[in-house]
Amino acid sequence: MFNYLIVGCGLSGVTCARLLAEKGKKVLIVEKRNHIAGNAYDFYNNDGILVHKYGPHIFHTRFKEVWDFLSRFTQWRLYQHRVLTYIDGKLVPMPINIDTINILYGTGYNSLTIHDFYDKVKRKDINIQNARDMVISKVGEELYEKFFKGYTKKQWDLYPEELDKEVTARIPIRYNRDDRYFSDKYQGIPLYGYTEMIKNMLDHENISVLLQTDYKDIQDEIKYDRMIYTGPIDYFFDFVFGKLPYRSLRFEEETLNMEYYQKVATINYPNDYDFTRITEFKHLTGQKSNKTTIMKEYAKSEGEPYYPIPTQENKELYDLYKREAKILDGVYFIGRLGKYKYTNMDVVVKEAMELIDEIE
Amino acid sequence: MFNYLIVGCGLSGVTCARLLAEKGKKVLIVEKRNHIAGNAYDFYNNDGILVHKYGPHIFHTRFKEVWDFLSRFTQWRLYQHRVLTYIDGKLVPMPINIDTINILYGTGYNSLTIHDFYDKVKRKDINIQNARDMVISKVGEELYEKFFKGYTKKQWDLYPEELDKEVTARIPIRYNRDDRYFSDKYQGIPLYGYTEMIKNMLDHENISVLLQTDYKDIQDEIKYDRMIYTGPIDYFFDFVFGKLPYRSLRFEEETLNMEYYQKVATINYPNDYDFTRITEFKHLTGQKSNKTTIMKEYAKSEGEPYYPIPTQENKELYDLYKREAKILDGVYFIGRLGKYKYTNMDVVVKEAMELIDEIE
Ligand SMILES: Cc1cc2nc3c(=O)[nH]c(=O)nc-3n(C[C@H](O)[C@H](O)[C@H](O)COP(=O)(O)OP(=O)(O)OC[C@H]3O[C@@H](n4cnc5c(N)ncnc54)[C@H](O)[C@@H]3O)c2cc1C
Ligand SMILES: Cc1cc2nc3c(=O)[nH]c(=O)nc-3n(C[C@H](O)[C@H](O)[C@H](O)COP(=O)(O)OP(=O)(O)OC[C@H]3O[C@@H](n4cnc5c(N)ncnc54)[C@H](O)[C@@H]3O)c2cc1C
Numbered sequence: 001m002f003n004y005l006i007v008g009c010g011l012s013g014v015t016c017a018r019l020l021a022e023k024g025k026k027v028l029i030v031e032k033r034n035h036i037a038g039n040a041y042d043f044y045n046n047d048g049i050l051v052h053k054y055g056p057h058i059f060h061t062r063f064k065e066v067w068d069f070l071s072r073f074t075q076w077r078l079y080q081h082r083v084l085t086y087i088d089g090k091l092v093p094m095p096i097n098i099d100t101i102n103i104l105y106g107t108g109y110n111s112l113t114i115h116d117f118y119d120k121v122k123r124k125d126i127n128i129q130n131a132r133d134m135v136i137s138k139v140g141e142e143l144y145e146k147f148f149k150g151y152t153k154k155q156w157d158l159y160p161e162e163l164d165k166e167v168t169a170r171i172p173i174r175y176n177r178d179d180r181y182f183s184d185k186y187q188g189i190p191l192y193g194y195t196e197m198i199k200n201m202l203d204h205e206n207i208s209v210l211l212q213t214d215y216k217d218i219q220d221e222i223k224y225d226r227m228i229y230t231g232p233i234d235y236f237f238d239f240v241f242g243k244l245p246y247r248s249l250r251f252e253e254e255t256l257n258m259e260y261y262q263k264v265a266t267i268n269y270p271n272d273y274d275f276t277r278i279t280e281f282k283h284l285t286g287q288k289s290n291k292t293t294i295m296k297e298y299a300k301s302e303g304e305p306y307y308p309i310p311t312q313e314n315k316e317l318y319d320l321y322k323r324e325a326k327i328l329d330g331v332y333f334i335g336r337l338g339k340y341k342y343t344n345m346d347v348v349v350k351e352a353m354e355l356i357d358e359i360e
Numbered sequence: 361m362f363n364y365l366i367v368g369c370g371l372s373g374v375t376c377a378r379l380l381a382e383k384g385k386k387v388l389i390v391e392k393r394n395h396i397a398g399n400a401y402d403f404y405n406n407d408g409i410l411v412h413k414y415g416p417h418i419f420h421t422r423f424k425e426v427w428d429f430l431s432r433f434t435q436w437r438l439y440q441h442r443v444l445t446y447i448d449g450k451l452v453p454m455p456i457n458i459d460t461i462n463i464l465y466g467t468g469y470n471s472l473t474i475h476d477f478y479d480k481v482k483r484k485d486i487n488i489q490n491a492r493d494m495v496i497s498k499v500g501e502e503l504y505e506k507f508f509k510g511y512t513k514k515q516w517d518l519y520p521e522e523l524d525k526e527v528t529a530r531i532p533i534r535y536n537r538d539d540r541y542f543s544d545k546y547q548g549i550p551l552y553g554y555t556e557m558i559k560n561m562l563d564h565e566n567i568s569v570l571l572q573t574d575y576k577d578i579q580d581e582i583k584y585d586r587m588i589y590t591g592p593i594d595y596f597f598d599f600v601f602g603k604l605p606y607r608s609l610r611f612e613e614e615t616l617n618m619e620y621y622q623k624v625a626t627i628n629y630p631n632d633y634d635f636t637r638i639t640e641f642k643h644l645t646g647q648k649s650n651k652t653t654i655m656k657e658y659a660k661s662e663g664e665p666y667y668p669i670p671t672q673e674n675k676e677l678y679d680l681y682k683r684e685a686k687i688l689d690g691v692y693f694i695g696r697l698g699k700y701k702y703t704n705m706d707v708v709v710k711e712a713m714e715l716i717d718e719i720e
Contacts, residue, residue: 001581034563044404046552048647192406199394202572209394213568221361221582287408289649 001223002028002208007215008230010038011345012335014201015069015352016228021206023360028208028222030215036202038230039306039336040194040345047255049281049293050193054306055251056266056279056295057194060182061346067186069353074197076188077286081181083277085268087146094268095181096139096147097174104146111176118173131168132160138173151270155299156247156309164310181266184346189284228355230335232305233321241320244340248303252296261294274298308340332359361583362388362568367575368590370398371705372695374561375429375712376588381566383720388568388582390575396562398590399666399696400554400705407615409641409653410553414666415611416626416639416655417554420542421706427546429713434557436548437646441541443637445628447506454628455541456499456507457534464506471536478533491528492520498533511630515659516607516669524670541626544706549644588715590695592665593681601680604700608663612656621654634658668700692719 004020006013009031017027035041039054058081061067085094092100098114101107109117121140126133131152135144144160148168152160160168172183180187190197202209210218215231229236234244252275265283269275275296282292308314318340325333334351336343343351364380366373369391377387395401399414418441421427445454452460458474461467469477481500486493491512495504504520508528512520520528532543540547550557562569570578575591589596594604612635625643629635635656642652668674678700685693694711696703703711 001578034559034569044408044410048404048408048410048649050404050408203394208573208578209571211569211571212562218361218568223581289408 002026003225005224006228009036011040012230012348012352014198015349016356017207018201019356021204026206030210030213032214034212037195037198042193042195047291050285050287051281051293060184060187062184063350066346066349073200074190077191079189080187082264083181083266084264093179095172095174098177114175128165130161131163131165134165134168154276167310226330228332230338232337233333237324245309246305247307247309248300249306250298250300255291255293259290261292307342362386363585365584366588369396371400372590372708372712374558375709376716377567378561379716381564386566390570390573392574394572397555397558402553402555407651410645410647411641411653420544420547422544423710426706426709433560434550437551439549440547442624443541443626444624453539455532455534458537474535488525490521491523491525494525494528514636527670586690588692590698592697593693597684605669606665607667607669608660609666610658610660615651615653619650621652667702
């Protein structure tokens with residue numbers, strides 16, 4: 001009766017569902033949580049402040065087709081993310097740019113002279129093998145120690161030398177004064193929130209949404225032709241090759257009786273305290289209130305799967321599962337859990353669009 | 361695989377689901393809308409104000425067991441509803457009490473002398489047949505004209521003499537100064553809203569919730585033992601005896617840049633304008649904001665089924681369906697649509713509790 005059973009109601013699953021529904025396919029989405037929107041879920045908390053349940057989510061993309069697609073379902077608040085990082089008692093822009101250096105060292109570099117600085121500190125002689133090498137090849141050991149070492153250890157409980165170079169490669173080093181966290185052409189927050197946008201995406205007569213249900217409990221009950229699976233790939237195969245490791249997070253939410261707690265949406269704490277960062281949601285959402293909610297993030301090893309841990313060993317384990325997945329007929333694995341890969345929202349939407357193009 | 365299929369995710373269905381789940385039964389709720397909570401659904405609108413989508417809902421009951429049951433899933437804001445009605449350019453308390461009379465007529469009655477007034481105006485000689493008789497037997501023709509005739513006509517597009525006496529019997533006439541709309545012992549609004557309370561009720565591993573799905577589209581697909589049906593009873597039987605008439609509503613929501621729009625939660629307009637009443641949600645929810653959302657209600661004949669129309673003819677039609685329902689094995693009809701009867705929230709919860717007691 002259903003053409004597609006989609007496991008997971010995050011952006012991957014919902015994008016597939018919408019596109020399939022528009023092609024006349026009947027779709028059932030099964031989601032084990034009690035809400036739609038996956039990790040992009042936002043909601044009004046008990047103090048009436050719009051918060052992101054699974055950590056702050058900022059949408060940014062260079063893919064016009066992704067921006068245009070989502071813009072069918074939401075207007076945007078044209079927000080551009082800014083992050084400060086707390087180093088030696090000072091708040092400095094992150095990623096590192098000219099101002100970061102000048103504030104930290106009391107220097108006066110400009111865009112003509114900053115090259116001299118980076119040239120002086122960076123290590124040119126190394127063969128980049130891991131996340132530590134990646135950083136010191138660009139900014140040397142001192143900035144590595146201040147900005148990256150502690151943060152990475154908190155976040156992964158691993159030192160950068162134990163992690164793939166891609167982990168730190170994602171964060172640029174700037175030769176200008178651009179203090180935006182991302183430099184993608186399209187950036188914003190859905191004007192009424194992610195959940196609202198995703199609700200609009202789901203608003204189609206060919207889509208049914210089954211919440212609070214693990215797909216394994218109903219897959220034999222429901223007739224369907226094909227499956228799109230956005231859950232953890234190891235769970236699909238009953239962990240036959242062992243569990244794929246994930247890094248998890250604990251989110252500590254706090255509402256304060258003040259208009260604003262900090263000057264920007266996110267402040268990183270690489271070296272102080274146990275949390276990695278503090279986010280204040282009103283900066284993201286633009287909501288007005290005389291209260292404000294902040295969120296501290298603590299990394300931990302057990303719990304909900306958030307970040308695939310990018311080590312060589314884990315990649316090899318994933319490849320075993322991937323091989324099994326390839327053999328299956330009519331089952332497609334996508335999304336950050338289906339592919340065991342940290343992926344931003346825009347990329348999961350893009351990959352979902354490509355998948356549907358390919359199979360329908 | 362499911363012990364129960366429950367049609368409708370309003371308070372009737374959810375109460376049954378929770379009680380069954382706690383008895384170890386596996387339950388699937390099917391809901392055609394894209395949200396839980398039925399007509400009690402509340403949500404934060406685009407201006408960040410918590411509103412009731414299907415008109416203002418105030419919880420009030422004299423049943424301790426109902427209050428205690430729901431209190432497992434929510435704390436309460438101890439709100440007591442107050443309504444004013446706009447008569448001859450004045451705002452007076454509704455239901456009619458001593459102050460209503462004194463403001464309207466410039467008199468000085470007190471609880472010792474108010475009997476004289478009602479005795480003078482009420483019609484003692486009539487045999488109460490309909491909703492008009494009911495009122496004039498208590499307060500006479502003039503107050504009937506001012507408070508009831510216009511409101512009833514707007515609300516039902518019928519004159520009170522065309523409606524069952526129960527319609528106006530629900531509204532008391534007070535011999536004291538109690539200006540609360542309800543006088544039940546337990547009154548309140550779920551502290552974080554109805555949707556949040558109902559989400560907590562649903563939070564049980566034996567409950568699955570299928571949204572955006574008409575039960576007819578999946579009932580043959582899913583294995584279940586028994587059904588609890590809280591949708592419209594005539595739809596269940598494919599309207600074989602004809603459609604049961606409902607009165608519908610159009611809700612007009614408006615957000616204003618002011619702290620409060622009116623002094624109380626609800627003001628009735630029996631004679632002026634086309635809407636029946638204006639509700640300002642912040643009075644109900646206690647939310648603080650420098651904006652406020654108000655809702656005007658317009659009654660209409662077509663649309664979502666809200667109020668069963670209490671006429672003799674409709675009761676007879678309903679009885680035909682009820683007879684069919686009785687014959688069925690393992691299907692139970694409850695709730696305001698299943699029983700074609702206007703029922704307050706507390707009563708649907710009570711009836712659901714009784715049903716589960718009876719069948720399990
Ligand atoms: C802390 C944090 C911050 C982030 N910030 C950003 C950001 O700022 N910008 C950005 O672009 N991206 C960000 N991301 C990434 C973003 O969250 C992902 O790109 C996105 O959530 C992926 O969508 P998805 O649909 O693949 O997965 P998900 O959103 O995780 O959805 C998968 C769904 O499948 C469900 N599921 C799993 N197993 C089962 C099962 N057995 N049965 C039924 N359902 C199941 C899960 O409950 C989940 O709801 C962030 C991620 C994290 C962890
Ligand atoms: C304007 C208004 C104001 C009210 N104010 C109050 C108040 O102040 N206090 C109070 O106590 N009560 C109030 N009520 C009454 C209250 O709304 C009801 O008591 C309550 O909603 C009944 O719950 P229910 O579960 O029986 O029905 P509902 O809440 O209507 O739930 C039934 C559900 O079944 C779903 N459904 C129908 N057909 C199908 C189908 N074919 N397949 C799948 N799903 C289906 C519907 O979409 C709906 O969500 C008010 C009612 C209205 C209309």
